[in-house]
Amino acid sequence: MESLIGLVNRIQRACTALGDYGGGDNAFSSLWDALPSVAVVGGQSSGKSSVLESIVGRDFLPRGSGIVTRRPLVLQLHKTDDGQQEYAEFGHIPRRRFTDFGMVRKEIADETDRITGKTKQISPVPIHLSIYSPNVVNLTLIDLPGLTKVAVEGQSETIVEDIENMVQTYVGKPNCIILAVSPANQDIATSDAIKLAREVDPTGERTFGVLTKLDLMDKGTNALDVLEGRAYRLQHPWVGIVNRSQADINKNVDMIYARRKEREYFATSPEYGHLANKMGSEYLAKLLSKHLEQFIKARIPSITSLINKSIDELESEMDHLGRPISVDAGAQLYTILELCRAFDKIFKEHLDGGRPGGDRIYGVFDNQLPAALRKLPFDRYLSVQNVRKVVSEADGYQPHLIAPEQGYRRLIEGALNYFRGPAEASVDAVHFVLKELVRKSIGECQELKRFPSLQSAIAAASNEALEKFRDEGRKTVVRLVDMESSYLTVDFFRKLPQEMEHTPQKGGKPEAVPAVDRYGENHFRRIGSNVSSYVNMVSDTLRNTLPKAVVYCQVKEAKQSLLNYFYTQIGKKEGKALAELLDEDPALMERRIQCAKRLELYKKARDEIDSVAWVR
Numbered sequence: 001m002e003s004l005i006g007l008v009n010r011i012q013r014a015c016t017a018l019g020d021y022g023g024g025d026n027a028f029s030s031l032w033d034a035l036p037s038v039a040v041v042g043g044q045s046s047g048k049s050s051v052l053e054s055i056v057g058r059d060f061l062p063r064g065s066g067i068v069t070r071r072p073l074v075l076q077l078h079k080t081d082d083g084q085q086e087y088a089e090f091g092h093i094p095r096r097r098f099t100d101f102g103m104v105r106k107e108i109a110d111e112t113d114r115i116t117g118k119t120k121q122i123s124p125v126p127i128h129l130s131i132y133s134p135n136v137v138n139l140t141l142i143d144l145p146g147l148t149k150v151a152v153e154g155q156s157e158t159i160v161e162d163i164e165n166m167v168q169t170y171v172g173k174p175n176c177i178i179l180a181v182s183p184a185n186q187d188i189a190t191s192d193a194i195k196l197a198r199e200v201d202p203t204g205e206r207t208f209g210v211l212t213k214l215d216l217m218d219k220g221t222n223a224l225d226v227l228e229g230r231a232y233r234l235q236h237p238w239v240g241i242v243n244r245s246q247a248d249i250n251k252n253v254d255m256i257y258a259r260r261k262e263r264e265y266f267a268t269s270p271e272y273g274h275l276a277n278k279m280g281s282e283y284l285a286k287l288l289s290k291h292l293e294q295f296i297k298a299r300i301p302s303i304t305s306l307i308n309k310s311i312d313e314l315e316s317e318m319d320h321l322g323r324p325i326s327v328d329a330g331a332q333l334y335t336i337l338e339l340c341r342a343f344d345k346i347f348k349e350h351l352d353g354g355r356p357g358g359d360r361i362y363g364v365f366d367n368q369l370p371a372a373l374r375k376l377p378f379d380r381y382l383s384v385q386n387v388r389k390v391v392s393e394a395d396g397y398q399p400h401l402i403a404p405e406q407g408y409r410r411l412i413e414g415a416l417n418y419f420r421g422p423a424e425a426s427v428d429a430v431h432f433v434l435k436e437l438v439r440k441s442i443g444e445c446q447e448l449k450r451f452p453s454l455q456s457a458i459a460a461a462s463n464e465a466l467e468k469f470r471d472e473g474r475k476t477v478v479r480l481v482d483m484e485s486s487y488l489t490v491d492f493f494r495k496l497p498q499e500m501e502h503t504p505q506k507g508g509k510p511e512a513v514p515a516v517d518r519y520g521e522n523h524f525r526r527i528g529s530n531v532s533s534y535v536n537m538v539s540d541t542l543r544n545t546l547p548k549a550v551v552y553c554q555v556k557e558a559k560q561s562l563l564n565y566f567y568t569q570i571g572k573k574e575g576k577a578l579a580e581l582l583d584e585d586p587a588l589m590e591r592r593i594q595c596a597k598r599l600e601l602y603k604k605a606r607d608e609i610d611s612v613a614w615v616r
Contacts (some may be wrong), residue, residue: 005138005289007612008035009076011083011605012140013091013130018597031605035305036295037074037140038288039115039170042181043192044146047212050243051181052143054281055288057135060088061103061143062109065597071112072126072170073143077136084134089400091128104129110498122159122168137539141179142170147192153367164196172200177295178207179288184223186213186241188231200557205232208291210284211240214272215265222271227279239287240272240279260544300609307606314599321592322450325582327507329575332582336454338449340563343458347441349558357437361555365428366549368507373539382417382528383523390414391527404527407605410487416485418540423477430550434558438462450588454581461566468557477546484538492537496530 015032042048049069050063057078062069076092087097088104092111098104108127115123122145144167148160171178178201180193188194197207208234211223215522225231242262244253258281266276277283325335350357380386391400391407400407439460442448448455570578 003611004293005140006078008037008296009078009130009138009140010608012037012074012076014601014604016400018594020598020602030604031303031306031310033173034175034299034303036292036294036299038144038175038177038179039142039144039167040179040181040226041144041167041171041196042146042150043183044110046146046181046183047241048143048146049179049209051179051212051241051281051284052110052141052245052256054241054259055095055136055139055141055285056131057259058086058101058104058131059131059249059255060104060108060131061251062105062112064248069143069145070116070122072124072145072166073108074128075141076130076499077129077139078130079136079138079221080130080132080134082134086131086133086135088132088508091130092179105608107271118604122162124169132302133410136495137285139285139289139292144170147196167196167202171196173296173298174206176206177292179365179603180207180208181212183211183216184211184226185216185218188226189430190493194232206238207234208236208284208288209238211238212243213479214240215242215245224271224284227272236291237278237287240266240292241281241284242266248590255399271325275595284313285485304606304609307602311599311602311606314595314602315429317595318592318599321588321595322447324592325584326358327579329578332578333573336578336581337567339445339451339454340458340566340570341439342446342447344563346444348439351559357433360433360436361551362431363472364426365550368429369426369546370423370543372425373390373419376418376422376539378415378418378532378535381418382411382532384524384528387411387524387528387531390435391524407527408493411527412534413485415531415535416481419538419542421477421483423542424474425458426546426550427473427477427554430473430554432468434554435463435471436468438562439464439493450584453583454587457581458563458566461569465562465565466554469554469557473550474559476549476553480542480549484542488534489537493530494535499550546586591608 012032012035015035016028016292020030020032040048040052049063052075056075061073085100086101088101089097090107090111091093093107098107108129111127112123115125115426126142145163147163147167170176178197180191180197182188182191182193194209197204201207214223217223223240227240229238232594234372243259248258260603262280263276263282266272266279269276272279322334326332338407349355351361352358365449387407390411391404394404394406394410442455442459448458573581
């Protein structure tokens with residue numbers, strides 16, 4: 001049956017190496033929380049440290065006044081074969097063996113100070129210590145800071161609450177066995193450990209009561225009411241402990257000798273003699289080990305379920321994060337091209353309607369361009385005053401005879417120049433939409449999220465290409481406007497009413513008379529009206545042709561050749577330059593590393609559990 005505790009210890013050590021000691025990393029489910037352990041709880045000076053040292057059989061914990069234990073100590077005991085040397089290892093300095101347990105005590109104190117400083121503050125970051133010895137049972141014990149009632153000088157005002165909250169994060173977990181340590185020379189009703197245990201384990205199913213300092217009780221009194229369950233009943237038997245006296249500690253009395261004295265105390269005690277075989281630190285260690293075995297055995301199915309569920313989640317996460325990139329230049333080039341194609345596919349889906357965004361281009365043509373055309377200042381430009389000015393200037397010293405040919409041409413040319421603004425604005429508006437779609441496509445391409453450098457390179461190459469398409473689009477739409485100016489539609493003017501009208505004379509002969517005064521307001525108003533009609537015709541034409549030019553020069557080119565130049569440049573790059581493009585986001589790389597390590601942990605844990613599944 002020892003294989004089960006050994007199994008949990010191995011998994012816990014692996015968890016510790018990953019920084020999984022429960023409650024610290026919400027990004028991953030905690031395997032540590034699912035593994036049964038034993039948390040040692042008690043008030044200050046209740047004898048917690050002495051109980052632990054008695055179970056281990058070694059004097060290795062710091063001592064002193066006030067709060068000595070200021071960080072949780074996760075103590076894993078590993079039983080080795082008889083005759084093997086005892087040694088200890090710390091999680092923060094792996095592979096360094098301590099055979100001098102005085103140095104273990106010093107390292108615990110030094111490591112505590114490294115986190116908290118030489119103060120009386122506490123820290124929830126645990127110290128992990130493994131002890132390998134033929135004189136221990138396989139067991140995991142967590143020594144927690146002693147519960148206190150008041151803060152002393154040098155401590156935070158919230159120290160009482162902070163310690164209680166820290167202790168509760170451990171003992172509140174359903175897979176935690178509570179070892180509640182209380183001194184026998186105090187009323188059990190005032191025990192801090194029992195009070196806290198009752199809050200988190202009201203039925204007492206997870207609580208073991210330990211009564212220390214039985215030898216220090218007043219003469220004529222005893223603790224039988226507590227030990228026999230009459231004063232406070234638990235579902236598990238109370239265990240009495242007789243620790244070394246302060247004098248023994250000062251004299252460095254050997255633990256083996258101290259254990260023998262403890263056995264003699266119970267065996268010869270008139271009050272506790274009948275309980276002698278169920279008292280003492282050796283019995284407590286065996287009792288906890290046996291119960292922990294049963295506790296683990298009962299929870300193996302739920303632990304296995306958690307492990308399998310976590311493996312599925314982590315493998316899915318690894319697929320999402322992507323596998324590590326090959327160092328081979330050919331494989332790197334292939335990866336880059338595949339990522340570019342994935343981006344290009346999304347970009348085209350935006351344009352073609354598979355994803356939202358491309359409809360904004362149609363909005364430019366259907367809303368923005370017509371609105372811009374309507375806002376052109378033709379009413380002001382073709383006012384009577386401006387028409388008179390332009391026509392008069394065009395006539396020079398010789399006023400026009402019949403129709404102001406040059407005046408018409410100058411008016412039309414000046415009016416058509418106004419179309420350049422909306423034409424170029426359409427190009428710029430579509431360019432802005434295309435840039436936004438590039439940005440969105442990069443953000444939506446899950447495969448690219450791993451590679452910020454490649455994202456930047458694709459964005460830069462895409463925007464550079466879009467700039468070229470915009471330049472070509474501007475040239476084209478300006479040409480369309482200029483073409484309208486360079487050759488006027490003659491038939492339009494031939495169909496206009498003539499400037500002179502013929503009226504019949506008396507006697508039947510027609511006589512030509514001026515239809516309008518060539519220098520009057522109506523004449524210039526008529527010219528302005530004719531030019532306005534022509535400009536409206538051109539406006540309708542451009543409204544249809546400008547979108548064709550923009551789509552041809554910008555949208556179509558973006559769909560067909562957005563990354564063509566980038567592909568050409570990529571093909572010329574050497575391995576180092578390719579590797580730089582595939583330089584991943586450090587946070588994402590760290591996430592993948594942690595996922596991979598945790599996935600390996602869970603798979604090994606599953607194999608470990610399968611290897612002892614025969615245990616019944």
